[in-house]
Amino acid sequence: MTHDAVVIGAGPAGAVAARELARRGAAVLLVDKAHFPRPKVCGCCVNGAAVKTLQRLGLGAVLAGGVPLKDVRIGAGRRSARVKLPGGVALSREAFDAALVREAVAAGVEFRDGVTAKFDGGAVRINERPVDARVAIVASGLAGNDASPEPGSRIGAGVSAQAGAVPAFFAPGTVFMATARGGYVGCVRVEDGRLDVAAAFDVAFLKGQGGPGPAAEAVLAGVGWPRIEGLAELPWKGTPALTRRAKRLGGARWFAVGDAAGYVEPFTGEGMAWAVTSAAALAPIAARAIQKWDDALVREWESTHRRTIGTRQYTCRVVSRVLRSPALTTLAVRALSVLPILSRPVVKSLNRPSPLRGASP
Numbered sequence: 001m002t003h004d005a006v007v008i009g010a011g012p013a014g015a016v017a018a019r020e021l022a023r024r025g026a027a028v029l030l031v032d033k034a035h036f037p038r039p040k041v042c043g044c045c046v047n048g049a050a051v052k053t054l055q056r057l058g059l060g061a062v063l064a065g066g067v068p069l070k071d072v073r074i075g076a077g078r079r080s081a082r083v084k085l086p087g088g089v090a091l092s093r094e095a096f097d098a099a100l101v102r103e104a105v106a107a108g109v110e111f112r113d114g115v116t117a118k119f120d121g122g123a124v125r126i127n128e129r130p131v132d133a134r135v136a137i138v139a140s141g142l143a144g145n146d147a148s149p150e151p152g153s154r155i156g157a158g159v160s161a162q163a164g165a166v167p168a169f170f171a172p173g174t175v176f177m178a179t180a181r182g183g184y185v186g187c188v189r190v191e192d193g194r195l196d197v198a199a200a201f202d203v204a205f206l207k208g209q210g211g212p213g214p215a216a217e218a219v220l221a222g223v224g225w226p227r228i229e230g231l232a233e234l235p236w237k238g239t240p241a242l243t244r245r246a247k248r249l250g251g252a253r254w255f256a257v258g259d260a261a262g263y264v265e266p267f268t269g270e271g272m273a274w275a276v277t278s279a280a281a282l283a284p285i286a287a288r289a290i291q292k293w294d295d296a297l298v299r300e301w302e303s304t305h306r307r308t309i310g311t312r313q314y315t316c317r318v319v320s321r322v323l324r325s326p327a328l329t330t331l332a333v334r335a336l337s338v339l340p341i342l343s344r345p346v347v348k349s350l351n352r353p354s355p356l357r358g359a360s361p
Ligand SMILES: Cc1cc2nc3c(=O)[nH]c(=O)nc-3n(C[C@H](O)[C@H](O)[C@H](O)COP(=O)(O)OP(=O)(O)OC[C@H]3O[C@@H](n4cnc5c(N)ncnc54)[C@H](O)[C@@H]3O)c2cc1C
Pocket: 008, 009, 010, 011, 012, 013, 014, 031, 032, 033, 034, 040, 041, 042, 043, 044, 045, 046, 047, 115, 116, 117, 118, 139, 140, 141, 142, 143, 144, 156, 157, 158, 198, 199, 200, 239, 242, 257, 258, 259, 260, 266, 269, 270, 271, 272, 273, 275
């Protein structure tokens, strides 16, 4: 075999899985269809749990230059609440993902960008030729998720606004979350002063507004926050439907990880924590699969995945449901504006890392 493992997708899940395997002595090929550094539709908030997990993996340096987060301001109707959210960092996905890939390469991973891999459960194919590898890891994000979206699932959209066009209201260190009946918009300053804008919208709302730009403007105006000049005209990018459960987390000689293994709407900003934590949890199982394949390893991965991030995704589902009801959202924001302490259990959970199962080689 030319490679012990081929990893499809160099987002946080793929880069960390590749690095952890290389640290265990495996010969790993990591490919991504995009040219790096590349942007990605994302709120760009690496939460406290992700920060701690990265530090435990010896990857704390990838966050250098990120803007430390102190709080989140949630708007609903004309009300808003400010909740303390220490421990996280805002960092553009261009910078974060490229830094993780550099760490993977430093650990011995061979990285090729601008390369689209095809995978249908058999051999991984690059340029129509099969790749010689003992194990494949599918970390290609929502694109790699074979599940049908859940009914009513929202779709994501994002863009970044240049620092000069952004009102001072959107201060660094605060995450601004504007909510409305048709979706929500999150804004945060990243390391170079740009404002990252990421949103999740109902399909009908998006169509009714005429696209993500006008939809985001409508949601921000609805909570009375200052207008971002030219926001609607910026080159917005979209995502497939967000909430989906993968049918399988693996099969003969392959495993899925990160968003490719299932994803829940991003309101609580945990996707990167789930991606990094589950990639680290997969590595010891994939390393054993490289030594000797056994179908039981897929079941082991499914149960490890459930224990590692399954309950976290459940909490996020509950929060997303509350947000679907404007009455409940307004009530929650009213309660939080009077008693911010009520947010403590959710904030605590966002900052608590999952245990790393057998992560150190
Ligand atoms: C609107 C929105 C806001 C969000 N906000 C946050 C937030 O603030 N904080 C947070 O933690 N999470 C957030 N998330 C979630 C987060 O973006 C994802 O959970 C995270 O990026 C998952 O990482 P991943 O490595 O699994 O996939 P990705 O980061 O999507 O990486 C997948 C990679 O695979 C590559 N790829 C795809 N197909 C192929 C192929 N065939 N061949 C080769 N390469 C391929 C892609 O180019 C990509 O680089 C948000 C998501 C959305 C949509």
